[in-house]
Amino acid sequence: MTAPSHKLCLLGDFGVGKTSLVARFVRSTFSERYLTTVGVKVDSKLVERGQLGPAKLVIWDIAGRDALDALGMNYLRGASALLLVADGTRESSLASALDLLMQSRSIVPRAVAAMAVNKLDLVDEWEVGPAVLMEIRRSLPVFETSALSGDGVEAAFADLAARLPA
Amino acid sequence: MNLADPSRLLPARVRDYLHELVIGRTHPLVLSFAPGWRLLGVAGDGAFHGLHGEDPTPLAAELRDLFTGLATDRDQSLPFVELGGSRPVHVHLVAGADRFHVLLLDAEDERQRQQVQQQLGNEAALAGLAQSRAIGQLKEIRGALERQHASLEEANAFKGALIATLSHEFRTPLTSIFGYLHLLERRHPEDGGLGELQAIRRNATYLFALAENLLEYARGESGAVPLDPARTELAVLVEDLEAMFRPLAEDKGLAFEVGLAAGSAPTAVLDGVRLRQVAINLVSNAVRYTHQGSVRARFDCDGSRLRLRVVDTGIGISEEFQASVFQPFNRGAQAGSKGAGLGLSIVRRLVAQMRGQLRLGSRIGEGSCFEVELPVEPGGGEPAAAAAHPGGRWCRGADVLVVDDDPDIAQLLEALLVDLGCRVRIAHDGAAALAEAARQPPDLLLIDVQLPGLSGNAAVFQLRARGYRGRIVTLSASATATAREAALHAGADHYLTKPLDIDAFLGVMERALRE
Numbered sequence: 054m055t056a057p058s059h060k061l062c063l064l065g066d067f068g069v070g071k072t073s074l075v076a077r078f079v080r081s082t083f084s085e086r087y088l089t090t091v092g093v094k095v096d097s098k099l100v101e102r103g104q105l106g107p108a109k110l111v112i113w114d115i116a117g118r119d120a121l122d123a124l125g126m127n128y129l130r131g132a133s134a135l136l137l138v139a140d141g142t143r144e145s146s147l148a149s150a151l152d153l154l155m156q157s158r159s160i161v162p163r164a165v166a167a168m169a170v171n172k173l174d175l176v177d178e179w180e181v182g183p184a185v186l187m188e189i190r191r192s193l194p195v196f197e198t199s200a201l202s203g204d205g206v207e208a209a210f211a212d213l214a215a216r217l218p219a
Numbered sequence: 220m221n222l223a224d225p226s227r228l229l230p231a232r233v234r235d236y237l238h239e240l241v242i243g244r245t246h247p248l249v250l251s252f253a254p255g256w257r258l259l260g261v262a263g264d265g266a267f268h269g270l271h272g273e274d275p276t277p278l279a280a281e282l283r284d285l286f287t288g289l290a291t292d293r294d295q296s297l298p299f300v301e302l303g304g305s306r307p308v309h310v311h312l313v314a315g316a317d318r319f320h321v322l323l324l325d326a327e328d329e330r331q332r333q334q335v336q337q338q339l340g341n342e343a344a345l346a347g348l349a350q351s352r353a354i355g356q357l358k359e360i361r362g363a364l365e366r367q368h369a370s371l372e373e374a375n376a377f378k379g380a381l382i383a384t385l386s387h388e389f390r391t392p393l394t395s396i397f398g399y400l401h402l403l404e405r406r407h408p409e410d411g412g413l414g415e416l417q418a419i420r421r422n423a424t425y426l427f428a429l430a431e432n433l434l435e436y437a438r439g440e441s442g443a444v445p446l447d448p449a450r451t452e453l454a455v456l457v458e459d460l461e462a463m464f465r466p467l468a469e470d471k472g473l474a475f476e477v478g479l480a481a482g483s484a485p486t487a488v489l490d491g492v493r494l495r496q497v498a499i500n501l502v503s504n505a506v507r508y509t510h511q512g513s514v515r516a517r518f519d520c521d522g523s524r525l526r527l528r529v530v531d532t533g534i535g536i537s538e539e540f541q542a543s544v545f546q547p548f549n550r551g552a553q554a555g556s557k558g559a560g561l562g563l564s565i566v567r568r569l570v571a572q573m574r575g576q577l578r579l580g581s582r583i584g585e586g587s588c589f590e591v592e593l594p595v596e597p598g599g600g601e602p603a604a605a606a607a608h609p610g611g612r613w614c615r616g617a618d619v620l621v622v623d624d625d626p627d628i629a630q631l632l633e634a635l636l637v638d639l640g641c642r643v644r645i646a647h648d649g650a651a652a653l654a655e656a657a658r659q660p661p662d663l664l665l666i667d668v669q670l671p672g673l674s675g676n677a678a679v680f681q682l683r684a685r686g687y688r689g690r691i692v693t694l695s696a697s698a699t700a701t702a703r704e705a706a707l708h709a710g711a712d713h714y715l716t717k718p719l720d721i722d723a724f725l726g727v728m729e730r731a732l733r734e
Contacts, residue, residue: 067341092299111284131288133231
């Protein structure tokens with residue numbers, strides 16, 4: 054029996070590290086070089102989910118933006134999971150991620166969602182405070198991640214995968 | 220005109236050209252599927268898209284994954300898609316009745332153009348963010364520096380206030396010490412304990428000079444007090460220096476000489492208090508650092524300039540230290556220094572305030588020569604201080620009311636006054652003084668300014684307001700012009716500062732009772 058495929062979209066402002074999170078999760082690699090994404094990069098990875106059985110995540114790394122345009126909406130169609138990505142060192146990117154979540158609800162109202170606040174390796178420079186994240190956690194799972202070290206990356210994707218149907 | 224299909228109207232050559240242009244640029248590849256993603260066939264530029272005649276099934280599986288969650292029964296378009304790290308393509312799903320086609324068009328050139336633009340834009344935005352963050356940090360640093368500067372200024376002001384308060388507080392006990400020394404020396408001049416008394420006087424004098432210097436130093440920190448020029452009796456200053464330092468110099472076996480140059484004017488109009496501090500510091504320094512030989516100080520005033528020259532045969536100051544010797548708290552400049560290191564820095568400051576000049580010549584082991592030259596204002600003026608006066612020639616039996624909350628000082632004043640024939644009553648606060656004066660108005664009221672409850676000035680004011688016409692002498696530990704003015708304004712006739720200069724005190728008492 055083949056594992057069910059689920060479309061997972063990463064959304065967030067430019068430069069927050071979406072592509073790096075996917076590279077860490079799918080290929081266990083990291084590059085310091087910032088290369089902006091045009092359009093969408095699609096990767097997939099089979100994840101084990103215990104009793105739920107394996108699932109194939111088709112991961113859409115959508116070009117960074119702070120608001121969804123028609124093209125972004127188009128990319129989003131059919132997604133079962135959303136990983137909102139923010140950069141802990143840029144508080145504005147957290148607001149963008151929450152805005153994107155609100156907008157995406159009109160296209161994918163039932164998609165499971167989680168928040169990755171990235172660049173945990175630069176935590177000394179974070180503008181995002183713990184109290185803010187605690188507040189967001191009331192309505193959304195939040196993971197502090199580092200694509201550089203890998204901290205929190207598996208956990209964020211695993212959380213989304215665990216909430217997808219078998 | 221057939222508008223539904225304009226390409227049919229195009230010349231065949233143009234149609235061919237366009238076909239080559241689009242095909243050549245986009246390298247189309249079509250994969251056709253039956254519903255359920257069953258691959259039916261592949262057409263187009265497979266080699267360009269990496270098929271090279273290989274099995275197209277993996278690519279078909281990737282496309283199926285790509286369309287996860289999306290319908291296949293209607294046309295769809297997904298621009299700029301990178302599948303598993305391959306070249307970017309525009310992906311179009313073209314729906315048919317019993318099959319659908321997935322068309323891949325190469326988008327690398329277009330992607331590259333867009334990426335360059337977006338990359339520039341995003342990097343500029345990130346750089347702008349970093350710049351505004353750096354500016355914010357700089358502002359924070361500046362704010363922190365400003366706060367630190369303010370707190371340092373506050374600490375410095377506190378330090379100045381502390382020094383001023385402490386030195387001010389020294390004056391009251393010093394008044395007791397000098398007063399009782401005077402009584403002891405007067406009553407028992409032949410006493411075998413005179414050596415011990417001299418030691419006490421020597422140290423009390425040093426303590427007094429130190430307190431004055433600290434007060435001046437603190438005053439300098441908080442801003443210079445305006446000059447207060449008045450006619451100054453140089454002979455009085457010479458006498459005071461004699462009285463203060465001759466015993467100390469003779470104790471050390473030094474030849475000691477203070478005097479006026481032949482032909483010098485007897486008075487000079489300048490700030491007498493500052494001149495006195497300059498002279499005391501220079502002579503005190505000379506006596507302290509001279510262990511054999513002599514100390515000589517000479518005043519010379521020609522009506523426009525006053526010169527003070529203090530020459531000693533002391534330990535001297537090496538050339539390298541001659542500049543730093545005028546820095547405050549510098550104790551290393553003179554070998555064997557035991558002073559606080561304030562005296563010369565204060566001399567320099569006072570001379571500068573008086574717009575004068577200060578010169579130093581010195582050789583190690585041979586001695587030093589300090590020369591001060593001060594401008595003198597023309598004309599006369601009131602003498603700044605009462606002339607020294609031998610006590611005991613004034614009205615015996617005068618009724619004097621002494622008001623001081625410090626019992627030692629009250630007792631000392633009583634002893635001095637009784638010793639000279641006065642009848643003395645004591646009150647320890649302003650209210651008691653008012654009551655005592657109302658009961659029996661004294662010939663003279665000698666009152667301290669800083670009293671518990673009603674201040675000395677307030678008591679004086681009330682007494683005057685109730686018609687008291689006797690003489691009033693105010694006594695205070697504060698030597699400022701403001702404090703003096705406040706006391707005189709309240710109704711006092713004379714103002715004396717602690718520690719008491721006994722001769723000046725006696726002179727003022729006689730004048731007050733004679734007036």
